[in-house]
Amino acid sequence: MKALSRKISVSVAVILFLSFSTGVAADKKTYSTSPPAQAVKKWRIGYYEGGPYKNYPVMLPAIVNNLAELGWIEPLTVPQHDEKDMNKLWAWLSANVKSKYLEFVPDAFYSYNWRKELREQTRQTAIRRLKETKDIDLMICMGTFSGQDLANNEHSVPIVVCEVMDAIASKIIPGPEDSGYDHVHVMVDPKRHIRQIYSFHDIIGFKKLGVAYVNSPGARTYAAIEHLHKIAKERNFELVECHVPEGGATPENNVKAIECAKSLVPKIDAFYMTVAATVNKETLPQIVSAMNAAKIPVFSQSGSDEVRQGALLSIATSDKLIIYAKFHTDVIARIINGAKPRALDQVCEAPPKIAFNKATAKLIDLKDDVYQLLLKTAHEVYDKIEVSK
Structure with a gap:
């Protein structure tokens, strides 16, 4: 417990330092x-x-x-x-x-x-x-x-x-x-994506992180792929990838995005859900449900709204x-x-506050000591998993 407390405290300290x-x-x-x-x-x-x-x-x-x-x-x-x-x-x-x-x-x-x-x-x-x-x-x-x-x-x-x-x-x-x-x-x-990835790894300690994204230059920047590769090498965890087609949230691409995420399930112990047109109110419930059923913690790159819908964590x-x-x-x-x-100054760094879904934590059997610490430190806590209409 002391080691874990220190790990999460370090994560919070890193976030605070990087987001001043x-x-x-x-x-x-x-x-x-x-x-x-x-x-x-x-x-x-x-x-x-x-x-x-x-x-x-x-x-x-x-x-x-x-x-x-x-x-x-x-x-x-x-x-x-x-x-x-x-x-x-x-x-x-x-x-x-x-x-x-x-x-x-x-x-x-x-x-x-x-x-x-x-x-x-x-x-x-x-x-x-x-x-x-x-x-x-x-x-x-x-x-x-x-x-x-x-x-x-x-x-x-x-x-x-x-x-x-x-x-x-x-x-x-x-x-x-x-x-x-x-x-x-x-x-x-x-530094916002760096803050996200470091804190997710500090809290969960995963070995194989899944990520689904469109493999185009623009979409790779949306999904912070270069940051993920750099930190994976630095932290010694494996990045397991699958690719979603270009072209936005067409019905066909939505289906392929769900299939892509589900194909990662047997290969990973955590999932970084990236920003993409194909992560939307039609696809997100199925992606999150597949991960939660396999007890895989999900970090939303997008933010609180996806935590409300069942992702375990994000930056509020x-x-x-x-x-x-x-x-x-x-x-x-x-x-x-x-x-x-x-x-004019271009730099604007948002406060480093955590969004946490405790219903998801129970579903994936998150360790109790991690659960209790997140419950105490999270800025936004969601009691249930909601579905967007």
Whole structure:
């Protein structure tokens, strides 16, 4: 018990050490996040994504609510939208946001729904508008692909890139301190995946870690594959992999994602459930159920919502999303007030808090001493396994 207590304490200490700052969006010259008394112009804002993802309909309304709190728009209540309905959410914002400072342009929503064959066409259409039509003043970009598509010198419109797993590994920016372009800002939390993998290994002590992912350059960065390989070598555990097809959450790909995860079950003693379009409300219950039935602990790369649905552990995301959204909002506000995106700090590290499902722990027969310690130290504890509707 003492050895285990020390192991988990070490894990917590490592997380705390690696996640020291929550980040403040600032540059050498101080720019206010408050709107000026008089609007110089009405900023026209657009939106770009590679395709739907469950965090996007959470992050965008959070940014909108923060803009209202700062006084940039009139207070409003944004209705919930499914990840597949981001175009409807954008249309609602365009019609309902009231402000003398900014507007969400109705026809400035871009998404290719993860359809690889439409990516370049969508990218060129957006860039042509930014470069030639020049009727958009700022783009909110969601996800790794959006950053890869628009963080370049083919235009000069300010872009704020949100929800990127690893902006450096995916070659969106050269490093955490510099976006590489005056008009580009990309929030980074450079050590978050390292924190996750170290803490999962410290707590569980697995020998064979399973991981299922799309084996493409972009998807490998989403899934933190390079970090996994590096830490596996360092910690001397085996990484057991299977690959999911590209193309998003089609019915066929969903089936293959479930089959892929199930094929790992007899070969592993822990599972790192990565961020992917094929980990969704249709597939997740079956993936988690297969792992739990085999008494295999699951760590969710995504966060708390998947712990609520039966994964054993993750880094709690309730505070993380609030902090990230506030950071993005401050960046947008300072850009409107004159700051260059490149000059603003990009690093924002979320607090290291654990999400834990005690019902799952009982299902997989987690050792009692580990169970008790997690129960005491977890920030979010779920009493049951819920299924998303």
